[in-house]
Amino acid sequence: MxxxxxxxxxxxxxxxxxxxxxxxxxxxxxxxxxxxxxxxxxxxxxxxxxxxxxxxxxxxxxxxxxxxxxxxxxxxxxxxxxxxxxxxxxxxxxxxxxxxxxxxxxxxxxxxxxxxxxxxxxxxxxxxxxxxxxxxxxxxxxxxxxxxxxxxxxxxxxxxxxxxxxxxxxxxxxxxxxxxxxxxxxxxxxxxxxxxxxxxxxxxxxxxxxxxxMDHVLHEEDTAPLREVASAVPGVLSVDELHAREHGYYVIIDIKVGVDPNITVEEGHAISKEVKRSLLEQDHVHDVLVHINPYKE
Structure with a gap:
């Protein structure tokens, strides 16, 4: 069960x-x-x-x-x-x-x-x-x-x-x-x-x-652990934006991560899949939407 x-x-x-x-x-x-x-x-x-x-x-x-x-x-x-x-x-x-x-x-x-x-x-x-x-x-x-x-x-x-x-x-x-x-x-x-x-x-x-x-998002101090999880994924150079929307008893995450702009689309897609997998393992997270940005210092 x-x-x-x-x-x-x-x-x-x-x-x-x-x-x-x-x-x-x-x-x-x-x-x-x-x-x-x-x-x-x-x-x-x-x-x-x-x-x-x-x-x-x-x-x-x-x-x-x-x-x-x-x-x-x-x-x-x-x-x-x-x-x-x-x-x-x-x-x-x-x-x-x-x-x-x-x-x-x-x-x-x-x-x-x-x-x-x-x-x-x-x-x-x-x-x-x-x-x-x-x-x-x-x-x-x-x-x-x-x-x-x-x-x-x-x-x-x-x-x-x-x-x-x-x-x-x-x-x-x-x-x-x-x-x-x-x-x-x-x-x-x-x-x-x-x-x-x-x-x-x-x-x-x-x-x-x-x-x-009314699509309330978790405060920054509540999403800090989620940012750390995403940042730890190999290939993620920055977490540009993260919104965790409360959807009843679970949350849905919208996240933008920065990656090396010189990698292939396939490599960027693989990084986004790993970010999603890592976040879905956290408590009360039911869905993750990942957007890939080219990393800029």
Missing amino acids: SEEDIRYKQVQFGAWVGIIGNIILAIIKGVIGVIANSRALVADAVHSASDVVGSVAVLIGVRAAKRPPDRDHPYGHGKAESIAAIIVAVLLFIVGIEIAISAGKSFFEPVVVPKVIAIYAVIFSIIVKELMFRYKYNLGKKYNSTALMTDAWHHRSDVFSSFAALIGIGAALLGARYNFAILEYGDPIAGIFVALLIIRMAWKLGMESIHTT
């Missing part, structure tokens, strides 16, 4: 973990939220249900990125993962807006005190979501999957929203027990604060994904 096949299977498995995990959490929190009469927990269940859409988008993006190059897409379909990451970021932004609106409405509605069982459901959700975040983020970082890392931060946003629900439910229970009415508004206040964090996170992740999609 090739390294690319291993990557595909691992990233695909990570997406399925998100889908199945969110469905289970949405059902648990939804049922207990209704039983415990907790609006915060029911809203958190809806949040988890919306995450399923994001994980499905990641799964579709990963599958599309795996497709080999074709006539219309000679450089492959790697950007499908970046597009999936943008979709997840947009969903995350919408969820943040919805949480803020829901929290704001709570100030103008009758206060409902939930049952204690809601606390245990929220704590369980926080633990599971944090584990899902760490697993998917590390997996996405290992295999350079922007879609998986963005979806991982989606799980982290759930941790924040669940933590807000925990504070709100705890404050409501304490307020009811000690007859301290102002504590009952801890839920909407925490909800608005968390909503702002989620919106900020969605904006940051969305901008990074859009940046990658």
